Amino acid sequence: MQKDRRRYRKQGQDMHTIGFAIYEIPEEYRGCQNVHLKKDFFLTHSSCARSETFINLREVSNRLRLPPGEYLIVPSTFESGQEADFVLRVFTEKQSETEELDDEISAELEDEDDISEDDIEDSFKSMFAQLAGEDMEISVRELRTILNRVVTRHQDLKTDGFSMESCRTMVNLMDKDGTARLGLVEFQILWNKIRKWLVIYREYDMDKSGSMSSYEMRLAVESAGFKLNNRLNQVLVARYAENEAIDFDNFICCLVKLEAMFRSFQQLDKEGEGVAEMNITEWLYMTMCG
Structure with missing residues (x-):
């Protein structure tokens, strides 16, 4: 009915x-x-x-x-x-x-603790130095400039560009030392994620429209390592869709947020039983920083 x-x-x-x-x-x-x-x-x-x-x-x-x-x-x-x-x-x-x-809710997350500056190629370090400037860190505004330069080169992607708010969210979620900026290792981790998710985005944009339907979004999110139930998939589409479609910048912001929330939960779920306890400070830090 x-x-x-x-x-x-x-x-x-x-x-x-x-x-x-x-x-x-x-x-x-x-x-x-x-x-x-x-x-x-x-x-x-x-x-x-x-x-x-x-x-x-x-x-x-x-x-x-x-x-x-x-x-x-x-x-x-x-x-x-x-x-x-x-x-x-x-x-x-x-x-x-x-x-x-x-589906049961789960995530396959790569181990990021093993990455150090010694693991980063010299060519990437050189590129980072040019982008970051004298302070050797990427600010929210600098990240926005970098990402929007990148997406303009890909004419097949439908996007209205990364906003300051979405870049601020990404910096807050990827920033491990609380500087509100991305250092070399933090930027390398984010850069690798975006490259991997770009491949997934193109693969599951089945009609080559440059954006994703709710059906394509579900498959792409699962390919990125996240199994969500029906209700959560509906929430993601409602939160990140514009004109009934998810464009590239919203897709990236969604996955960054999703991964950060899974990692935060795993840190709190000390027994690995799918249950987390937190005090008011931990709750506010996790929700406000995201």
């Missing part, structure tokens, strides 16, 4: 054409809730039942007879890329259980 479409009709939007498909859960996924099935699953598995038709009505319903087992219900619009709120209702003759399939 589609939600809130009467409200959107006032804005000139009609009902979406909707329907659903049902897939039998393969044996390797039975009993699992913490899994998000990807496109490959649907390319290699056919549905065992479908709605009789896809139609632009508020509600689509069908009566089906299926043998006992575990099934995945996938409600969708007929056309790809359309987003809408919906309600899914299931009535069964005998008692059954329903759960949402979703």
Whole structure:
């Protein structure tokens, strides 16, 4: 059932054409809730039942007879890329259980403690010296100038440029010594991240639009090492999307913030049990500095 479409009709939007498909859960996924099935699953598995038709009505319903087992219900619009709120209702003759399939939250983070100035190539040190000036540190304003020079060379990227606020956030999150500037090692770490994330951004910009849809964003974030649940992915899109798309500068800011928050949590989660305790000072420092 589609939600809130009467409200959107006032804005000139009609009902979406909707329907659903049902897939039998393969044996390797039975009993699992913490899994998000990807496109490959649907390319290699056919549905065992479908709605009789896809139609632009508020509600689509069908009566089906299926043998006992575990099934995945996938409600969708007929056309790809359309987003809408919906309600899914299931009535069964005998008692059954329903759960949402979703990923467990986790992150694969590279060890940054082993990086020192001795590990940095002379060519990068020379470039850093030219960019940083006499104080040998990169300020927020200098970082903005550097990043905007870089993105202007990549005509395939859709971006309105890195703002002072986004660069300030990056400096605050990457600054380890509290100077509000980036030293050589800090800048090298950020630079390596941006280069890696640029490759991911291009790979998952599947329609080559220069920006990312919510679907592309989810795949790109996971490729960068972060597994998030549905709710968190929705929060990221709501926070970083402009005109229903995520451009390159917002993508980078999102990943910098995401990684910094995971690292902060891991430092507080001393037992590695997924639970962190903090006092008011730690909470304010973590939230205000980010």
